[in-house]
Amino acid sequence: MLLSKNAGERYLLSGNEAIARGAIEAGVKVVTTYPGTPSSEIADSLSDVSKDAEIYMEYSTNEIVAVEVAAGASLCGVRALSSMKHVGLNVASDALVTLAYTGVRGGLLIVSADDPSCWSSQNEQDNRYYALLANLPCVEPSNSQEAKDWTLYAFDLSEKFELPVLFRTTTRVSHTLAPVELGSIHERLDHGKFIPEVGRFVMVPDFARVRHSILIEKMESIKEVSEKSPLNKIVREGGKIGFVTSGASFNYTMEAIDILGIEASILKIGFIHPFPEQLVKDFIKGFEEIFVVEELEPYIENAVKSSASSLGLMKIHGKSSGFLPRNGELSTSIVAKALAKRLGKPLPRKFIDEIPFEEIRKTLPPRPPILCPGCPHRASFYAMKKAMKGAEINCTDIGCYALGVQAPLKIGDLLICMGASIGAACGISKVQERPVVAIVGDSTFFHASIPGLINAVYNRHRMILIVLDNYATAMTGFQPHPGTGLTGTGTQGKRVIIEEVAKGCGVEHVEVVDPYNIKQACDAFKRAMEYLGPSVIVARQKCSLLATQEKKRKGERIIPYEIIEEKCTQCLACIKVLGCPAIIVSNGMVMIDADLCTGCSICAQICPYKAIEISKGEAR
Amino acid sequence: MKECNIVIAGVGGQGVLLTAEILGNSALKEGYDVRVSEIHGMAQRGGSVVCDVRIGKRVYAPTTPDGMADIMLGLEPIETLRYLRFTSPQTLIIMNTRIVEPVSVLMGMAKNLTLSDITQIIHRFYDHAITIDVMELAMKAGSPIVQNIVILGVLASTKKLPINVNTLKESIKQHVSPKYFELNIKALELGLKAGESYLSFRR
Numbered sequence: 001m002l003l004s005k006n007a008g009e010r011y012l013l014s015g016n017e018a019i020a021r022g023a024i025e026a027g028v029k030v031v032t033t034y035p036g037t038p039s040s041e042i043a044d045s046l047s048d049v050s051k052d053a054e055i056y057m058e059y060s061t062n063e064i065v066a067v068e069v070a071a072g073a074s075l076c077g078v079r080a081l082s083s084m085k086h087v088g089l090n091v092a093s094d095a096l097v098t099l100a101y102t103g104v105r106g107g108l109l110i111v112s113a114d115d116p117s118c119w120s121s122q123n124e125q126d127n128r129y130y131a132l133l134a135n136l137p138c139v140e141p142s143n144s145q146e147a148k149d150w151t152l153y154a155f156d157l158s159e160k161f162e163l164p165v166l167f168r169t170t171t172r173v174s175h176t177l178a179p180v181e182l183g184s185i186h187e188r189l190d191h192g193k194f195i196p197e198v199g200r201f202v203m204v205p206d207f208a209r210v211r212h213s214i215l216i217e218k219m220e221s222i223k224e225v226s227e228k229s230p231l232n233k234i235v236r237e238g239g240k241i242g243f244v245t246s247g248a249s250f251n252y253t254m255e256a257i258d259i260l261g262i263e264a265s266i267l268k269i270g271f272i273h274p275f276p277e278q279l280v281k282d283f284i285k286g287f288e289e290i291f292v293v294e295e296l297e298p299y300i301e302n303a304v305k306s307s308a309s310s311l312g313l314m315k316i317h318g319k320s321s322g323f324l325p326r327n328g329e330l331s332t333s334i335v336a337k338a339l340a341k342r343l344g345k346p347l348p349r350k351f352i353d354e355i356p357f358e359e360i361r362k363t364l365p366p367r368p369p370i371l372c373p374g375c376p377h378r379a380s381f382y383a384m385k386k387a388m389k390g391a392e393i394n395c396t397d398i399g400c401y402a403l404g405v406q407a408p409l410k411i412g413d414l415l416i417c418m419g420a421s422i423g424a425a426c427g428i429s430k431v432q433e434r435p436v437v438a439i440v441g442d443s444t445f446f447h448a449s450i451p452g453l454i455n456a457v458y459n460r461h462r463m464i465l466i467v468l469d470n471y472a473t474a475m476t477g478f479q480p481h482p483g484t485g486l487t488g489t490g491t492q493g494k495r496v497i498i499e500e501v502a503k504g505c506g507v508e509h510v511e512v513v514d515p516y517n518i519k520q521a522c523d524a525f526k527r528a529m530e531y532l533g534p535s536v537i538v539a540r541q542k543c544s545l546l547a548t549q550e551k552k553r554k555g556e557r558i559i560p561y562e563i564i565e566e567k568c569t570q571c572l573a574c575i576k577v578l579g580c581p582a583i584i585v586s587n588g589m590v591m592i593d594a595d596l597c598t599g600c601s602i603c604a605q606i607c608p609y610k611a612i613e614i615s616k617g618e619a620r
Numbered sequence: 621m622k623e624c625n626i627v628i629a630g631v632g633g634q635g636v637l638l639t640a641e642i643l644g645n646s647a648l649k650e651g652y653d654v655r656v657s658e659i660h661g662m663a664q665r666g667g668s669v670v671c672d673v674r675i676g677k678r679v680y681a682p683t684t685p686d687g688m689a690d691i692m693l694g695l696e697p698i699e700t701l702r703y704l705r706f707t708s709p710q711t712l713i714i715m716n717t718r719i720v721e722p723v724s725v726l727m728g729m730a731k732n733l734t735l736s737d738i739t740q741i742i743h744r745f746y747d748h749a750i751t752i753d754v755m756e757l758a759m760k761a762g763s764p765i766v767q768n769i770v771i772l773g774v775l776a777s778t779k780k781l782p783i784n785v786n787t788l789k790e791s792i793k794q795h796v797s798p799k800y801f802e803l804n805i806k807a808l809e810l811g812l813k814a815g816e817s818y819l820s821f822r823r
Contacts, residue, residue: 012641012648012656119659143680176682177644177656251680259685332685350687350708355745357705364698365730367722369632369667408727572728579723581666595764 002049007184015173016041018144018180019111022151023081024053026107027188030073031057031488032066034447035476036085037120038174039113043083044477047488057488059479062418062447063088067095067110071164074108075201076192079155083111086127087417091448096164097134101211102201103162103218106190107155111167113174116248116295116329120171120475122398122417124327126296131166131273135215137222138166138273139231142250144178150231150270152183157225161218168272170295172248172329223274231270232279239263241343242287244280244304246270249293249330256336260345275303284308291339292318295330317342370403373582374544374598377401377468379515381409382578382602384437384466386518387525392435392464393428395421399441400475400543401468408579411439419448426452426461435529437464443473443481445498450505456534457506464528465507465536467498468515470543478546502536509535516541518605544598560597560615561604563590567611574603574612623676624782625684626775629703630695631720632666635768638795639693640671642772645791646783647675657682666723670703675782691780693771695754696720697738713746714774714815715739716754716767750774750818757810766807773811777819785812 001011002021013021019042023031031050033043043057050057056073060066063084070080084092089112096110112130115121131138139154141147147169154165199207226232235254239262245253246269257264267283269276284290284304292301301318308314317323323338324330333351340347371378381404384392396402396412397419405412414424421438429436440449445467456463473479480486485495502510509531513521521539528535542550551558560582568590574583575590582596583603592603594615604612626643630636637658644656657672672684687708694700694715707713717735724730742749752774758767769792776785785808792804 010648012645012654014658171659172657172682175658177641177654177658178682179648179654248681251682254680255685331683332681336685348687350710351685353687353705354709355704355707360701360704360741363733364702365722365725365732367631367666367668367698367702367724370723372666407724407729575723575726576728579727581723583726584721585726 002045003052004182005185007182009182010179011182012177013144013148013180014041014175014177015141015144015147015169016113016175017045018148019083019151019167019169020045021180021182022148023109024049025148025183025185026152026155027079027186027190028081028155029055029078029106029190030070030080031055032060032069032080032082034060034063034066034084034088035473035479036088037476038115038171039083039085039088039111040476040479041174042111043488044479050489059481059488061482063092064095067092067099070108071095071099071104073192074104074106076105076194078106078190078192079108079159079188080106081109081111083113085121086112086114086125087121087123089127089130091418093130096130096136098203099164100134100136100215101203101208104158104164105162107158108164109151109154109158109167110164111169114168114170116170122415124296126299127166127168128272128299129297135219136164136166136273137161138168139270140168140247140272141173141270142247142268143173144176144180146270147173148180149183153231157222161222163218170248170329219274226271226274226276227279229271229276232268232276233270234265234267234283236264236266238265240287241289241291242284243267243291243293244269244284244300245293246272246300247295249295249335252330252332252335253293255332256339259332259336259348260340262339262343262345269300272299277303277307280304280307281311284314285311287314289315289317291323292316293324293330293335294318297326368406370406370579370581371400372544373580373596374548374600375400376470376515376539376541376544376600377404378409378578378580379518379541379600379602380466380468380521380539381411382606383515383518383521384411384525385409387522388435388437388529392437395425395428395436395438397421397438397440397444399444401439401441408576418444419452422449422452422456422463422465425463426456426459429461429463435464437466439466439468441474442467442469442471442483442498446482446496450501453502453507453534453536454505461534462532463534465534467536467538469498469538469540470546472543472546474543474545478543499536499538507534507536509533510538512538512540514541515539516600516602518602544600548598559599560592560594561599561601561612562592562594562615562617564611564613565589567609569609569611571608573606573608577606578603623674623679624691625689626673626675626691626693627684627689627703627706628671628673628693628695629699630669631699632669634669634695635765636669636671636695639768639772640673642788642791642795643673643783645794646787647673649787649790650783652782653677653679655679655682668699668702670699691775693775695768695771697735698722698732701738701741707746709746711746711748712778712780713742713749714771715742715749715751716771717751718753718755750778750815752814752818757814758807761807761810762803766804769804769807770811773808774815774818776808777812777815
């Protein structure tokens with residue numbers, strides 16, 4: 001479907017898949033990423049078709065490297081795209097801001113997928129401000145069709161003005177499936193060629209000053225484009241009130257107005273920066289009241305207020321008037337309720353709770369996401385707890401293992417951002433006596449941990465770095481990374497070995513353990529506790545989901561464990577200590593769900609009564 | 621039909637997303653506008669999952685406004701209750717009666733409602749509710765993994781869905797590997813039949 005040559009066909013695509021299709025239609029040649037929800041499927045789907053589409057696709061070690069690789073290709077005249085989650089752009093921002101000065105040659109799109117409501121993130125920052133900060137054009141679609149079409153628009157814009165374009169989406173656009181009508185695929189005869197232009201590409205201060213003024217001039221011209229752009233559109237006219245909205249919020253606004261039966265005019269902003277000031281001014285002129293509907297920060301609201309400043313008194317409702325919240329994602333319900341309150345309109349009957357939903361919900365047991373059956377992180381955490389007896393401070397990091405913070409394992413005293421565990425552990429170890437552990441995954445190790453580790457060696461910090469190596473960037477969908485040796489195009493790259501990197505960084509105490517061997521892992525953690533300098537323990541075992549998938553594909557048998565009823569005293573140690581979802585209680589008896597058990601053996605190793613054994617029954 | 625909002629709730633791994641995609645694609649085939657919301661990542665790992673399928677002439681938002689669900693498909697009883705705010709007394713509830721105990725309950729950290737508590741709540745507040753042991757039918761079809769398709773069959777039997785059964789079958793064919801196609805069709809048929817007999821019994 002992504003490569004279909006049949007323009008006019010309609011498919012149900014997520015916003016992310018639509019961006020991927022748009023990039024193919026636009027003739028993209030280089031795609032880079034570091035995976036992160038809600039952005040991952042953009043590059044993943046391009047990885048799947050990279051060979052047939054003749055695209056170079058890579059999972060870069062982190063977001064700044066991804067942007068630099070894409071930029072390098074773009075400077076040689078080919079079209080490139082780099083996608084990441086919102087916090088990834090923090091990592092890439094150093095390159096991005098100066099790339100605005102150098103500009104590009106082939107079209108370059110930087111896709112930032114923001115995550116209002118923190119569905120899968122540590123914060124809900126609003127990346128539209130990066131467009132202001134770097135002074136780069138920014139567009140934001142509201143559905144899959146726009147995501148596809150505007151990808152082409154953004155490539156053309158980028159190439160015409162020789163600037164990277166920030167393409168912003170949010171979770172509800174990236175992860176919503178909606179119909180998309182395909183366009184035709186443009187054949188581009190790109191041959192990458194680097195033509196030097198020192199005054200433009202070498203940003204020493206003298207050249208940078210010149211390039212900054214060129215950027216300001218370019219953005220003045222792009223402002224004219226934005227004023228007339230089809231991405232900004234008055235979608236409805238009438239009534240005495242006006243709405244200015246964009247992205248996912250546009251959808252909620254349309255539905256809320258229809259539900260309440262409000263007659264109003266609606267301006268949808270798709271070209272976020274430079275802001276179409278004159279267009280907005282002309283739109284809002286006739287209204288006494290303007291409602292700005294947007295998620296997170298009052299970005300459009302402030303721009304509308306600035307446009308309105310010469311128009312005299314006008315009521316503008318947004319975040320600062322308390323009309324809408326400044327945190328969390330919006331919904332049709334939130335917008336409709338806020339509007340009903342402000343305009344004194346009655347809500348439809350279905351909105352009024354006839355059923356005590358909240359009271360019912362409060363009686364329900366929580367069901368947060370948990371570590372999977374057979375997850376090797378569970379084994380590592382159990383061994384850590386046993387070895388360190390709770391004396392340690394655990395700085396955890398971004399990945400599946402952050403789920404270890406929940407009962408019963410409760411591993412995690414701190415979590416900030418990719419790689420922060422190591423730097424923070426260094427600081428904590430300097431000013432207090434308790435042992436300090438930093439926990440990172442394999443992909444996180446390569447992404448952001450190496451400078452922190454070298455810092456620990458150089459400054460002689462006493463901390464233990466535990467690298468949970470499960471051969472995948474598991475949380476985001478099992479993408480490969482340097483430790484797997486596989487590339488984004490499915491070829492064999494060179495495998496980078498974590499323990500060798502650690503030794504190369506100067507760490508003198510490095511051990512590799514199999515977390516499924518509890519005793520071995522436990523002993524290694526004890527030795528690391530006693531060591532006086534920085535130490536690294538690599539706990540290596542394949543992600544259980546990945547291992548199970550591979551076994552099934554190869555037709556290998558998975559032999560589950562079972563409870564020996566005569567030996568089991570129903571002490572529930574297995575459940576209360578491990579919290580493995582494969583161990584259940586059925587009719588008052590502890591049982592192992594043979595369909596979920598991966599045969600990791602951890603429960604058998606820790607059962608005080610040796611009542612868990614490998615199943616003698618049928619393997620699956 | 622003005623619009624049809626379907627909310628699907630369950631536990632990560634029960635195939636909530638696949639069910640939504642099959643319904644969404646079927647609606648597209650029937651010529652409707654459609655939105656399917658899904659949240660990936662953290663939410664998948666055995667946690668609570670909810671997904672919307674919104675079908676109509678023109679749909680904007682991916683998520684169903686509070687109280688506006690026409691149909692609620694509950695693949696698990698506790699998760700059905702968790703998302704009742706999207707329903708009104710007029711919503712058709714189709715709920716699997718198989719409870720999947722959350723780890724918090726197994727560890728003794730939280731108390732669970734009993735199935736009879738849950739079905740009582742459902743039948744008390746909703747005029748149209750089907751509570752059915754979907755797992756039993758899935759096992760009869762051949763595997764617990766097709767519980768989602770069984771419940772889709774039950775839904776198809778109610779005539780509340782603006783989608784033809786053959787269109788559903790076509791979409792299933794596109795979404796599951798050929799190896800499991802027969803299993804899925806069997807599951808759909810069992811669901812259809814169970815739904816029909818449930819309805820005639822209630823009448």
